[in-house]
Amino acid sequence: MSLKGTNQEFGRPYNRRIVLETIRQHGPIERAGIAQKVGLTVQTVANIIRELEELGLVSGERTHRKSRGSPPMSLTLNPQGAYAIGVNVTPRGIEAALVDLAGSIVEVQRLAMSPPHPDDSFREIGRLVETFRAATSGRMLLGIGLAMPGPFDVDKMSFVGPTTLESWRGVAVAERLSEATGLAAFVETDMAAAALGESLHGAGRNVSAFYYLYFGVGLGGSMVKDGVPLRGFYGNAGEIGHVPMVPNGRPCSCGNKGCLERYVSLEAFQRRAPIIGQPAWIEEAAPLLRNAIVTIENLFDPETVVIGGIMDDELLGELVAALDPLPTSVADRKGRTAPRIMRSASGQDAVLRGAASLAFSGVLSPRFGQDGGEKDPLFARSRVA
The missing domain is CATH 3.30.420.40 (ATPase, nucleotide binding domain)
Incomplete structure (x- = not known):
């Protein structure tokens, strides 16, 4: 997302959000750096920073400078x-x-x-x-x-x-x-x-393109590029749990047979493990999940596949361990800097x-033209003129 301010007189609420979003994305950052990124004057940015500091949204500390003069302020979001x-x-x-x-x-x-x-x-x-x-x-x-x-x-x-x-x-x-x-x-x-949470606060912070495989009660996933989950035209991309994997397999509620999540999901575990036992379920599920991961790699060429969700950590760990070795795919290359599979760093909190x-x-990101004049609820408590 390109963050650029506006000099139009009714654009002040928009500029405030631009500056706040820039600090969120790039902080710690100095005022001059913000001005350069968003195309506003340093004085305009400084005035906005005063408002953000008054609201308690932003905090700063002086950076060390060896030359003369007051060192610049390095700005970050105030977590509280x-x-x-x-x-x-x-x-x-x-x-x-x-x-x-x-x-x-x-x-x-x-x-x-x-x-x-x-x-x-x-x-x-x-x-x-x-x-x-x-x-x-x-x-x-x-x-x-x-x-x-x-x-x-x-x-x-x-x-x-x-x-x-x-x-x-x-x-x-x-x-x-x-x-x-x-x-x-x-x-x-x-x-x-969950993919968004992982990209901001988990394993996805250190990679630019990853696929997040999410174990909910069912099974889904999302390709994430530069922190943005790819949602598809109608917003439903990633329903990998409803990809038919077993010909003439178990009936699925979607109307198809052999869908992946009928074999690999929290619901599948809770349904099958009491009958066949946990080790046998892992033995049954792992080959299908292994093939699904290879399919993901060949389709999306991610830097890594991150696996997480609400499944019990110990059970998920045993399932992931059973995937080794993975079959050949476009991800099977020399000189990899990330493993082909990673466990979620955010766990069930993602x-x-x-x-x-x-x-x-939704509230902080810039929305030009949607916030009329100075009637901006986010900054309603600001007393700075």
Whole structure:
């Protein structure tokens, strides 16, 4: 995303978001560096920085300088300057986290609801928001992001079967979430939210292009390039769990047979392991997952495949260990700087961090022309003229 300011007189709220987003992406950074990146004068940036400091969104410290004169201020986001809430709704229940501006989880709440009904869920989420609000010490609570199983708006696949939320069909999730909490609300598939969380705060921070394979109750994934999950034309890219892998295999709720997630997912483990035992399930699932990873590598040529999700860490570790050795693919090359497979560094928290990041990005990111004049709710408390 190209961040450039505007000299138009009604563009002041936009410029403030531009500067804030630049500090988020590139901090620690000096005022002159911000001005150069966004195309504004140093004085304009300095005035905006005063407002951001007053709001507590930005903090700075003097950098060491050997030459004469006052050393420049190096600016970063203040983690406690604002908060957002990330929510993950699954067929097993609700998880919610209060997340600070730096992406650190401050508090987590988990509610077992199997399966969660929309009315009950929104009521409980509203209650959790009030609990979290008390932990912010009066700081801004910017918004709430909710992650849930996809795909969305596909007649024969959405909200169908044990890996989705059947009672949520036709529910206006974002609108209901905003009504229940009084916050700006954002909704995304769980796999895309987890991929975003991993790119910002996990293993994906050190690679520019990776594929995130997400073990929810079902199985999904997302290719991430330069921190952005690739969502496809309709926003449903990554439903790898519904790729038919076993000819004439087990019937799937989507209407096909032999879909991958019927064999490799948390739902598959909970259904099969009590019958055949955990070691046998791993032996059954590993070859299919191995082939799926090779397919991902040949299709997307990622730097690495990151595996994570809500599956138990020990079980996921045993499954990943059983994948060795991987078959040949375009990723099987000399001189690799990253392994072909990596475990998630964010673990089960990736989806919560990613869901909260939806709210941070939705509220903080520049949206030129959408914030009329000085009526910008984000900066309503600023007293700087």
